[in-house]
Amino acid sequence: MLEVNLAKRAPAVFLAEQAGRGPIDIVLQPTMGRLSFRAKEAALEGRSEVSGLAVDGAINTRRENGDLAAMRLGPDEWMFLCDDGEVDNLAERIAEEMSGKAFSLVDVSHRDVTFEVSGAASDAVIASGSPLDLSLEAFPVGMATRTIFAKSDIVLARLSQTTWQVTCWRSFATYVQGYLADAAKDFAVA
Structure with missing residues (x-):
């Protein structure tokens, strides 16, 4: 939840x-909006992105998609960046997309x-x-x-x-x- x-x-x-x-x-x-996202490979089920944010690619990379950016900081750790006013909507979309999977999503914007x-x-x-x-x-x-x-x-x-x-x-x-x-x-x- x-x-x-x-x-x-x-x-x-x-x-x-x-x-x-x-x-x-x-x-x-x-x-800006910042979401700390953690998920193992099994939970991602081969996805290359979650709600428009890249979750594939090499560790220690930063990838942009319009107003969104994803930094892969570890094998199962990302920092998602978005407009400050969009953080709640993005968090809800990610939670819905990852529903039923083991993951962690924490708003660390402030x-x-x-x-x-x-x-x-x-x-x-x-x-x-x-x-x-x-x-x-x-x-x-x-x-x-x-x-x-x-x-x-x-x-x-x-x-x-x-x-x-x-x-x-x-x-x-x-x-x-x-x-x-x-x-x-x-x-x-x-």
């Missing part, structure tokens, strides 16, 4: 809409904050706090993974050669934004 938490929460932190300007932009993204980091040296700014190889060859466009940034868990996605999404828990957002802004200072025009 689908359980709905009707208590929408206001942001617990106050963040700058843009922390960096110039060669590196760090922009707070608008609130748990996370996303920053878009862009610019020619955006990979170097993120690498300042990440242990990953962020070269285009090792982390191509369309890749997404859960990792560590400084002392915070994040989900990192590469949207283009010079554009990234950094998603963290709301309680770590001030720290992550500050760390990104501080690292970006090294690339500021003097």
Whole structure:
């Protein structure tokens, strides 16, 4: 049965809409709908998608379908992204489509904050706090993974050669934004 938490929460932190300007932009993204989806292969029964969201393909990939995006973060774990106003409708459609199967679907929309980091040296700014190889060859466009940034868990996605999404828990957002802004200072025009 689908359980709905009707208590929408206001942001617990106050963040700058843009922390960096110039060669590196760090922009707070608008609130979006996020659903954490877990299902074993047997429950998916060979499906390539659930309610328009890709559930096939390689782990650590991000795939878009119009206003929807699916990030496959593990063998049975996805983060589904949608417009904030559509999260309840999407959750109901997924629950109906997966009815009778073993799965987990949790609305985590208000748990996370996303920053878009862009610019020619955006990979170097993120690498300042990440242990990953962020070269285009090792982390191509369309890749997404859960990792560590400084002392915070994040989900990192590469949207283009010079554009990234950094998603963290709301309680770590001030720290992550500050760390990104501080690292970006090294690339500021003097």
